[in-house]
Amino acid sequence: MKDHEILERVSRGDEAALDYLYKKYYKMMTRIVLNNSGTEDEAKDVFQDALLVFWQKAISGNLVLTSKISTFIYSICLNLWRKELDRKSRNSGEMVEASVFQDHERQEKIKIINDCIDQLGETCRKILTYHYFDGLSMQDIAEKLDFANTDTAKTKKYKCKKKLDMMIKRNYTSSDFLD
Structure with a gap:
């Protein structure tokens, strides 16, 4: 399926399209968490939360994609995991190693800007x-x-x-x- 088809189907409430996204991007998105001090369960939770955010924005009709769906979901996953790391850091009083995470974040910002510039x-x-x-x-x-x-x-x-x-x-x- 192409991104515009997926978005159209998700915005109509088609759960099969959401399942398709889950299966297609599960490994890529959970790797964000696993490579940045997270567990498999945390990775699953972050990815499911990101898909829920995507679902809600699509259903509301306020989502206009200017990049690939994978890029959009990836940025949501990064943001959710960053917030979780911040929460963990505050709760435990420990500093979480964030250099790899910051590199992912920087690369994602550049990708978003480049995608928009191309348009x-x-x-x-x-x-x-x-x-x-x-x-x-x-x-x-x-x-x-x-x-x-x-x-x-x-x-x-x-x-x-x-x-x-x-x-x-x-x-x-x-x-x-x-x-």
Whole structure:
């Protein structure tokens, strides 16, 4: 099944589509917890909670996917497990080793941003990638994209960044984005 079919079926209350997601992504999603100081039972709980969040958002009609379903569920799992680690840390007074977890979190943020940038269109994708990922100056960007001048490049970058910000805010909550 393709993601748009799954989302449509889940939003209509089709539990078979949810079962499909469970079977398809179980190992990948539970690995997040298992690789970050968690047990098999905790991994199952986190994944089931993440699917419940996905289910509720889909049924409400407020879910507009701008990335793959797997990416969306992955970010929910990461966030839920991070909250659980924080809770454990507070309750036990111990510091939980989080470097691997933080790397996963950082990679997921980058993936979400890249997925959104890809949806903005070719010009915005190039401008934002050149500026934020490649570190090019506005002068270099203007030359590469054959803009009239640096001011044109700056204006376009500003508008593209605004569109990206709006897309992320519209499609992700701060908990989804793991702020």
